[in-house]
Amino acid sequence: MGSAVARRLVTAGCTVLTNLDGRSDATRERACAAGMQDVPLPELAARAEWVLSILPPSEAYNFAQSYREAHATAAKPSTGRVAFADCNAVNPQTVKTIAGLFSGTAISFVDAGIIGGPPKDGYDPVFYASVDPADAGVLDDFVGLSKYGLRISPLRGEGAGIGDASALKMSYAGITKGMTGICTAMILAAHSSSPATAEALLHELYDSQRPTLQRITRAVPDMLPKAYRWIGEMEEISAFVGGGEGSIHHGIAKLYERIERSMGEEGDGEDVKVLKDFVQDAKKLIEKNQK
Amino acid sequence: MGSAVARRLVTAGCTVLTNLDGRSDATRERACAAGMQDVPLPELAARAEWVLSILPPSEAYNFAQSYREAHATAAKPSTGRVAFADCNAVNPQTVKTIAGLFSGTAISFVDAGIIGGPPKDGYDPVFYASVDPADAGVLDDFVGLSKYGLRISPLRGEGAGIGDASALKMSYAGITKGMTGICTAMILAAHSSSPATAEALLHELYDSQRPTLQRITRAVPDMLPKAYRWIGEMEEISAFVGGGEGSIHHGIAKLYERIERSMGEEGDGEDVKVLKDFVQDAKKLIEKNQK
CATH class of the missing domain: 1.10.1040 (N-(1-d-carboxylethyl)-l-norvaline Dehydrogenase; domain 2)
Structure with missing residues (x-):
């Protein structure tokens, strides 16, 4: 899923960074073929405006924590909006815990859930997304990623918040x-x-x-x-x-x-x-x- | 389910006995409307050629045991084939235990499972049935009840026996x-x-x-x-x-x-x-x- 989403974004002209420390050769080949750039985590944390976490569910929390630490100590903190979207199949309680890692930081958080298979010619899965109502602007920004070829559906209705996607x-x-x-x-x-x-x-x-x-x-x-x-x-x-x-x-x-x-x-x-x-x-x- | 099956059999000319000791007035009214005769268990055991057990699953074993005891001591044991068909939604292990109650008696045993809702105008559920291969004749006899309006499908294939229906x-x-x-x-x-x-x-x-x-x-x-x-x-x-x-x-x-x-x-x-x-x-x- 991760490499197929990256390919969509690269095709649309985005720069897509990733960090493949400790990953297999097959993963590296897939990432390279999708047009991603493998960079150290501190560099990723310093440069990325959006972080889309797409991982096996068991790795979701650890990656979020590593990213937050890298961002806190990044040599050149990025300017403007920085947002982290957890797109993994984790339960709402887990996603709330992950969101808690970013409270009090400059990083906005998006709870996202991908429904459907990896993007391919003529097909796109839906990224459902929900956010803390106190940081509602980040949901509009996430929907804005549609212009890079992602299909995004925001959850804005009654009582919607982090955990709902x-x-x-x-x-x-x-x-x-x-x-x-x-x-x-x-x-x-x-x-x-x-x-x-x-x-x-x-x-x-x-x-x-x-x-x-x-x-x-x-x-x-x-x-x-x-x-x-x-x-x-x-x-x-x-x-x-x-x-x-x-x-x-x-x-x-x-x-x-x-x-x-x-x-x-x-x-x-x-x-x-x-x-x-x-x-x-x-x-x-x-x-x-x-x- | 029990009263609707009884109504089918009564309509086809069968005598349908039941024993309603300790049951509610509503059950009695339903049984009466379906044309069943409420008789004491010893009389039922002495007269019935076929026993179709159709009950909540938790009562299946106790009824089979009560019937076997009543049959053993019945004043005038019935002549010819006597068979007991357990038609309840019980698991195969339970039905094998119930079948064991009848081993060494003159009573043949049929494992039956009803798929579908109660019989009504133009609709009949299927009675699937399987038997001990050593007593295969009783399966043909059970299929013979089709002439009274029941829809019966025998399981005869590879390895089929009691428990399979x-x-x-x-x-x-x-x-x-x-x-x-x-x-x-x-x-x-x-x-x-x-x-x-x-x-x-x-x-x-x-x-x-x-x-x-x-x-x-x-x-x-x-x-x-x-x-x-x-x-x-x-x-x-x-x-x-x-x-x-x-x-x-x-x-x-x-x-x-x-x-x-x-x-x-x-x-x-x-x-x-x-x-x-x-x-x-x-x-x-x-x-x-x-x-």
Whole structure:
């Protein structure tokens, strides 16, 4: 996601800095191909007018803290508005903690949540954004980044503030990745009872829940290679939902861990095979009856 | 469900017995209207050729045990085939325990799972059924009940046995009632962040997940009055799935408990109002853009 967003901005004429200390060669190659400049963090802190944090959720807080420290001691502090937008799939409580790092500094804070896949030709995900009402101007400035090719949607309604863009991202992903997780868990459970049970499930879904079966044929194959990345996000959603219902997405995180194991080189691939076979049979059934 | 199935059988000319000891007047009236005869359990055990157990899941085991005892001591044991079909939403392990009650007796056992709503004019749910391969004949006999207006689908495939019809029912309900639970949990979580967050969720679902939003407009209002009945079923599904993923449906059971509290006379109705408003706004948005 980060490199695709950077490419959009570079294409629009922006200078995009990044700091790749300790990152892999693959990440460096991707960053270079996207037109980003790898600079030390103090230089980034001194030069950048906008910081867009796009990282695995577990790294969001540490990066914000490192940036704030680098900015505080930067040799030549940047002039004019400096703003930090956390665009990560972290829960609203985490984003409020991150926002707290910047209170009392000259750095404005934007809570952003990206809904959709990486930007590509003809497609852009939406950056939802919310801010502290006491610093409302930064939301207009963030929306102003639209002119560089980003699709930005501000949350301005009743009671909106820091945490809401992240809550929206969690709610949306909780539905989409949650529904895929539930379907996956139940296909595996049916098959573990007997192959005949999974086959009957397929036919009953075809008869009485066809849109759900069609969704399965797209969403399950799309999920398999991404499951390992979704584990942390599901745990964030679990913390966001809280209460007894919080265990829904904790269970889905466990399911995605199971998929990651089955996908891995050490795994037996059995779960993945069951899911791929189910999807293939579903597609055949749908195609056969469309003719 | 029980009274609607009985009405189908009575209409087809069957004698349908029931035992209503300790049940409410409302239940008695419903049973009477459906054409059932209320008889003491020993008489039922002596006369019935088929027993269809259709109960809240928590009562399934106790009823099976009471029936077996009544049958063992019945004054005039019935002649010919006697069979007991457990049609309840219990997990496969529970149904295997219930089946065990009848091993070594003259009573055949059918594991049945009903998918769909109560029978009504022009509509019938499906009774999926599986049996011990050593007593395969009873599956044909159960399918024979089709002539009395029931829609019956036997599970005969690879490895099918007792537990599979219940596993199928759990898998199907785990998907349908599970997806509704996830959507409900996330709408409530979004709204608890701010009303603006829930509104943005609605619009984002409209833009990028329209079939899911359409499903919400039907499934959430349908769920509200039934949530209290689904709690036990979600716990059965949780036990069926097991492992770390088992907590998915445990969390959904907790959500349905929350809905039951909000629906109740002691509840403040706030959650129900949030959900109804969301559904109403979704319908308006869909209708407006269809014009």
